[in-house]
Amino acid sequence: MRSSYETIQRKRRRTFQASPSATRVLLDLGLMSFVADYQDGIYLCLRPYFLGHKVLPGRLDAVLGDNMMALLYVSNRRARVWLNVLAEHDLELVKRLVRCKELAAPLRLSDAPHGTLSSRELLDIASEVGDVPIMTYLHDQGMGCTSFAMDRAAANGHLDALTFLHHTQAALPSDDVLYTMVRALSRCSCSRDHNVGQFACMRYLIEAAIVTPNAAIRHGDEVMLSLIQLGRVDMVRLFHEHGFTQLFRSGALDAAASRGDLAMVTFLHAHRPERATTAAMDLAATHGHLDVVRFLQTQRDEGCTPRALTAATTGGHFEVVAYLHANRPERWLHPETIDALAAHGDLPMLQFVLANDEANAVVTKQALSAAICRGHVAMVACLHTARPTLAARRMAVVDALDQGHLGVVEYVLLHLPEGRTSRLLAGLVRGGHATLVQSFVEVQSDAVSTATLWDALASNDRVTMTYLFTRFLHLSTAYLVNRIVQRNDKALLDLHVKNAPELITSSALHIAAKHGFLRLLQYLPEGTHRAMDLAAEHGHLRVVKYLHTHRDDGCSTYAMDKAAEHGHLSTVKFLHAHRDEGCTSHALSLAVRNNHLKVASFLLKHRTEGCVLHALTSACQRHLFPLANMLRQHPIGPCCCVSSPYEGTALREEREWFTGMVNRDAPWYPSDDGDSDGASDEGDDTAFDSDSDDDSDGGFPYDPFHRMLGWFM
Numbered sequence: 001m002r003s004s005y006e007t008i009q010r011k012r013r014r015t016f017q018a019s020p021s022a023t024r025v026l027l028d029l030g031l032m033s034f035v036a037d038y039q040d041g042i043y044l045c046l047r048p049y050f051l052g053h054k055v056l057p058g059r060l061d062a063v064l065g066d067n068m069m070a071l072l073y074v075s076n077r078r079a080r081v082w083l084n085v086l087a088e089h090d091l092e093l094v095k096r097l098v099r100c101k102e103l104a105a106p107l108r109l110s111d112a113p114h115g116t117l118s119s120r121e122l123l124d125i126a127s128e129v130g131d132v133p134i135m136t137y138l139h140d141q142g143m144g145c146t147s148f149a150m151d152r153a154a155a156n157g158h159l160d161a162l163t164f165l166h167h168t169q170a171a172l173p174s175d176d177v178l179y180t181m182v183r184a185l186s187r188c189s190c191s192r193d194h195n196v197g198q199f200a201c202m203r204y205l206i207e208a209a210i211v212t213p214n215a216a217i218r219h220g221d222e223v224m225l226s227l228i229q230l231g232r233v234d235m236v237r238l239f240h241e242h243g244f245t246q247l248f249r250s251g252a253l254d255a256a257a258s259r260g261d262l263a264m265v266t267f268l269h270a271h272r273p274e275r276a277t278t279a280a281m282d283l284a285a286t287h288g289h290l291d292v293v294r295f296l297q298t299q300r301d302e303g304c305t306p307r308a309l310t311a312a313t314t315g316g317h318f319e320v321v322a323y324l325h326a327n328r329p330e331r332w333l334h335p336e337t338i339d340a341l342a343a344h345g346d347l348p349m350l351q352f353v354l355a356n357d358e359a360n361a362v363v364t365k366q367a368l369s370a371a372i373c374r375g376h377v378a379m380v381a382c383l384h385t386a387r388p389t390l391a392a393r394r395m396a397v398v399d400a401l402d403q404g405h406l407g408v409v410e411y412v413l414l415h416l417p418e419g420r421t422s423r424l425l426a427g428l429v430r431g432g433h434a435t436l437v438q439s440f441v442e443v444q445s446d447a448v449s450t451a452t453l454w455d456a457l458a459s460n461d462r463v464t465m466t467y468l469f470t471r472f473l474h475l476s477t478a479y480l481v482n483r484i485v486q487r488n489d490k491a492l493l494d495l496h497v498k499n500a501p502e503l504i505t506s507s508a509l510h511i512a513a514k515h516g517f518l519r520l521l522q523y524l525p526e527g528t529h530r531a532m533d534l535a536a537e538h539g540h541l542r543v544v545k546y547l548h549t550h551r552d553d554g555c556s557t558y559a560m561d562k563a564a565e566h567g568h569l570s571t572v573k574f575l576h577a578h579r580d581e582g583c584t585s586h587a588l589s590l591a592v593r594n595n596h597l598k599v600a601s602f603l604l605k606h607r608t609e610g611c612v613l614h615a616l617t618s619a620c621q622r623h624l625f626p627l628a629n630m631l632r633q634h635p636i637g638p639c640c641c642v643s644s645p646y647e648g649t650a651l652r653e654e655r656e657w658f659t660g661m662v663n664r665d666a667p668w669y670p671s672d673d674g675d676s677d678g679a680s681d682e683g684d685d686t687a688f689d690s691d692s693d694d695d696s697d698g699g700f701p702y703d704p705f706h707r708m709l710g711w712f713m
Contacts, residue, residue, distance in 0.1 A: 157197020
């Protein structure tokens, strides 16, 4: 038995033991390297590049010149791995990456055939980096390239790589090579010395006859225009010396003049036969390039148009303007020149134009209005002097006032009568500009109206209010007096009492009583019982006592009802003790509704008008249990409620007191520029008191809360 067990164990051990021949293969470095070449996987040193391939580093900018390569970089993992490894300039890493067979195939976006526009060879990618030893190794491995390798090497300024590809691979660039190089230069913000590699590559391509004048060059116009915009006279000279005539167009000198590149303009003028246009001097003058303008005037005969002088003037290039005016027959375009100068506020330039082109200069309404709106006082004075009869837009000075240009407003008041409108006066009054208001009134007093006095009250400026009411008291109304009383303005009220007593009505007394202005009551005539009612409603006990002692107007049940509603216990006690008007059932109901326990207790003890049934219902509805407990101690009789006679009283009174704030027959301000202000004070928080007496106790409907009375019964 034991012999069988040992035999089995010996057989198992023999199964896992390697044969001598296999052991020799595993230990032989050459044989294992050969075997590993046919295995899937990557080297450990390449693992970081595979793990980080999802992160797009800043190297993406390097491939933006080749749209195909950029798409591969973004969408293809192998492209990112190769570019990231090549950027290390480590030949050993490249060798190991090449040995990973699945990574050595051409990079494709689709399943198109090898070498088409949808694929890139590894040498194409290596040309982005320009590492010649790496490119040599890839070449020795039998890898080819496409025309894009030459394009990218030239675009990145890798002259050694470009030479290597041309000699070893016999590669040729594509028709886009010049355009690709110029685009790379345009994107680079470095100095010209830093871009010396691109120039060397361009010189090599041209001098080695790789790119010839007879070759098809795509985007030739854009190539030349970009070089002019970059100021690359050296590259332009290179194309000229080697006969690339198809790149030069008639607009080349115009573009150079617009940029202000005198060296480029001089070169094109001396070596190229293409004609310029009047746009050359026009654009140079527009951008203020005096040296280019002088060169074109003295060396060329294309001349310019009136646009040159006009654009230089509106751009503020005074030296160019003076030179063109002295040496060219063209003159300014009007009225746009004056309009633009007025808008910019360039007074010296405007004076120069008016002095040298007085016969043709046209000062328009638009120019004067623009100067006024922007607050250029000297500009407005200059334009007004040039054309005294010109009137600006009437709203221009209003816009200037809104922006705080008071100097312009003062000038308009004194010299431009068309600008003195009711809207301007309203703006001055509301802004509290007392000095300007007085200046306005002195020259045009007929613009003052009742609306002006309303604006004065709204301004809260004491000097303005006193001046206008003192001088134009005859324009005041009873509604204005009511607002004065509401503002508690004793000085203005004294002015009306002494000089216009007929404007003071009983409404003024009611307003003073409502707001508790005791010192104003002695100036006001007899009123009605509403005075004491309102004073009691708002808890002004001193006013109630004064009216009770010095006036015979009395009050109504409204006084105690509303005093109870708002919890004014002292007022309720005074009315109960000294007045006999009494109250209604609403006093108790409203006091309970607003949870005024002391007022309700006083009314239950001293008054008999209350309806305990509805008061208790109201307390239960609001869960006011202390009040409910107090009410259930009193007999609950039948309903004795009366209908409320006060519904809508407060709102009605407010409308009667201040309805004159808006003139219903005509707008406050006449239409000055085709628009009108329908403004009113109906939305003004200071115009009306927001209290409302619309609460009614009349007609308590039956509701489920009545069943809560069961535990009180």
